[in-house]
Amino acid sequence: MREIILKQAEIAELFADILARGGTFSFRAHGSSMSPFIRNGDILFIEPVEAAALKVGDVALFQSIGDRLIAHRVVSKNIKRNRVVLTMRGDAVSAFCELATPDQVLGRIAVVRRGSKIIRPDRGIPGLAARLWMRLSPAGPLLIQLIRFGKRGGGCVLRRLQSLKSYRIFIRKMVGKKVRYRIATTEDSILLEKIYGHTISSNPGNLVEKHACGTENKKVQSFTLIATVGQKFAGATFLMQFPENQGHFPGLWFFGMRVLTLYRGIGIGEGLVRMGLKTASENSAAKVNLLIFEHNKPGVNLYRKMGFQSDSIHGLDDLLDKEVRQGERRRIIMSKHLLIKA
Ligand SMILES: CC(C)(COP(=O)(O)OP(=O)(O)OC[C@H]1O[C@@H](n2cnc3c(N)ncnc32)[C@H](O)[C@@H]1OP(=O)(O)O)[C@@H](O)C(=O)NCCC(=O)NCCS
Known part of the structure; x- marks a missing residue:
């Protein structure tokens, strides 16, 4: 396939042409100026619209200074010298406003796709929340900062509590019985991808060719183990079987405990x-490493x-020493021998 690199002005021209013919297009959002309503990486679907038909609260794609394409919210709409003038602003940047005239407007963001979620930015709860947000502005972004700060503070307190043995004993009595464990299935893939930030193969006993430990393209057998509390995901880990006497990770390994x-x-x-240890025993493993x-x-x-x-594993020890020499934190190998059932 031939790759064509277009300048911003050329992209704008192309988009305008598609929309003028009644077509639609989608692209991936970059940046955080529309946070929290549109996030970096969301897919935006654009539909044709006349600037005059745009309402306050809509999110529109327009050509800004230097031909940059920007998707921001319409915060006010005025008529000046018989012409519609829109004031556009990012949800996250309360101070940054820009005026846009009809010739700058390309289209309206009809749908936002975030993973498997489809969001209509101007309708339902997101639309209501956005209108409330605009009314609150500039307090909105400030409020979010406060909530984030509160969450971080709450997280700190929780971690301090969790480091106390007495808290762990207490919380185990309260919640311990509600925890369930199982081997993940393909249905858990999206959830696991969200938690780990990369694709996880979640077929029991599946052969995967790639994972996070730098041993790409080696076939390994893997189990993904999941814990849930009620209906909620609570934790996971992977058990991976590599060929013995091969590479830096021989045998069975725990990875990604979280x-x-x-x-x-x-x-x-x-x-x-x-x-994991039970699964290892059932698969006749003699030792598990991590x-x-x-x-x-x-x-x-x-x-x-x-x-x-x-523990110490020839070859891998050198690799871990090298990491330390390169200024990274020291990782250690730990292992457990298993009783092989006769
Ligand atoms: C490490 C981690 C997996 C522990 O999971 P957890 O469910 O909180 O641990 P458990 O409740 O099962 O506790 C088991 C034991 O771990 C130790 N432990 C757990 N939390 C601890 C803490 N905050 N401080 C000290 N020891 C702790 C204790 O020995 C505890 O046994 P005890 O309560 O009888 O003393 C969890 O903290 C985590 O996900 N951390 C981030 C990711 C990570 O570090 N992964 C491991 C490396 S791959």
Whole structure:
């Protein structure tokens, strides 16, 4: 396929032509000026519209200074010398307004696609929230900052609590019985992708060719283990079987252990490790390994409690030393020998 690189003005011309013929087009949003309503990476679907038909609250694509294409919200609409003049502003940037005349307007953002979610920016709850947001402005962005700050503060307090053994005992009694464990299925793929930020193969015993540990293109067998509390996802880990005596990761490995902050201390990490060890035993594994940052106290404590010990693997040790020489944090190998059932 031939790749064509277009300038902003040429793209605008192309888009204008498509819209003039009654067509629609979509593109990926870059930047955060429309946060929280449109996020970086969202797919925006544009439909043709006359500038005069745009309403306050609509999100429109227009050609800004220097031919830049911008999707911002219409915050006011006026008639000057028989011409519609729109005031456009990003939701996140309360101080930044720009005027747009009809010849600058290309179209209206009809639909926003975020993962599997479809959002109409001008209708339903998002539309109502956006109008409220505009009324609140400039307090809106400030409010979001305050909520974020509050969340961060709340997170800090929660983590301090979770580091207390007495809290862990208490919360286990309260919530422990509601936790369920299972091997992930393909239906969990989207959720796992959201949590980990990359594609996860979630077929039990599936062969995957790529994962996060730099061993691309080697076939490995993997199990993704999931914990839920009620209907909610709470944590996951991967168990991966690599060919023995090959590469830096011989044998069976735990990777990507993660429990969502809210659910830490309940015993979910322990439950996932226990399930992983059971799966390993059922697959006749003699040993399970993992890598962990040396100073990750909760993680190291968890694995020690489950019987893992510091280990050394020829070749991988050199790689970990090299990471430290390159200024990265020290990772250590921990492993546990399993009893092979006769
Ligand atoms: C590490 C992690 C998986 C632990 O999961 P968890 O569900 O909170 O842990 P559990 O409730 O099962 O606790 C099991 C044991 O881990 C240790 N532990 C858990 N949280 C701890 C904490 N905050 N401080 C010290 N030790 C802790 C304890 O030994 C605990 O046993 P105990 O309560 O009987 O003392 C979780 O904190 C996490 O997801 N962290 C971020 C990702 C990560 O670091 N992953 C591990 C490296 S790959």
